[in-house]
Amino acid sequence: MTMDDVKPLFSKVEHVHHLIGKKWVNLIVHVLLEEPKRFSELHTIIPEISKRMLGERLKELEECGLIRRAVIPERPVRTEYSLTDKGRELGEALGHVELWAMKWL
Amino acid sequence: MTMDDVKPLFSKVEHVHHLIGKKWVNLIVHVLLEEPKRFSELHTIIPEISKRMLGERLKELEECGLIRRAVIPERPVRTEYSLTDKGRELGEALGHVELWAMKWL
Numbered sequence: 001m002t003m004d005d006v007k008p009l010f011s012k013v014e015h016v017h018h019l020i021g022k023k024w025v026n027l028i029v030h031v032l033l034e035e036p037k038r039f040s041e042l043h044t045i046i047p048e049i050s051k052r053m054l055g056e057r058l059k060e061l062e063e064c065g066l067i068r069r070a071v072i073p074e075r076p077v078r079t080e081y082s083l084t085d086k087g088r089e090l091g092e093a094l095g096h097v098e099l100w101a102m103k104w105l
Numbered sequence: 106m107t108m109d110d111v112k113p114l115f116s117k118v119e120h121v122h123h124l125i126g127k128k129w130v131n132l133i134v135h136v137l138l139e140e141p142k143r144f145s146e147l148h149t150i151i152p153e154i155s156k157r158m159l160g161e162r163l164k165e166l167e168e169c170g171l172i173r174r175a176v177i178p179e180r181p182v183r184t185e186y187s188l189t190d191k192g193r194e195l196g197e198a199l200g201h202v203e204l205w206a207m208k209w210l
Contacts, residue, residue: 003150010132012210013203017131021122027115045108086209093205096198098118104191105117 016090019064024049025057026094029083032067033091036082066090121195124169129154130162131199134188137172138196141187171195 066087171192
């Protein structure tokens, strides 16, 4: 890739890091890598985040196509969050940064 | 790792993504992965960035221990920027996110 190809790509990559750098976002992705979770399950795992902020973070991740929200027609109705393929592959890539952090931070 | 171990780590990881998400930071790391560069060389490769901002970005990366600034006692004196081991390994980890971005963005 030439620098002219690389620059627009890195501009997009910056936005991803900006999102992932927001409080709790990377951890949410990390937790969802394991398996889909309900809102209440996510909140049990990360009680430090307010429900309002958790809702906002999930919405941001959904808008970027990284997670999907599925309403499961049971009684009572269940809402489940899971990573899309795009989100799962990002989560795996972020795993390399997490390993780096375990070594260096 | 338990969630109690993971949370402080992810808090640190967020700061890394916050830094990498700043305009031009990831590209600077990417360029330095190839080989050490002088300030003027970096500015030639990324003329879109002002010299003032390039200086600020390099200082931020240096403060995080990701790059080092070496003054080479030649005539005229040369200042060269290179990645530390910590910075190189982060750059390699970020490469996985770049590959993800090439596929998905």
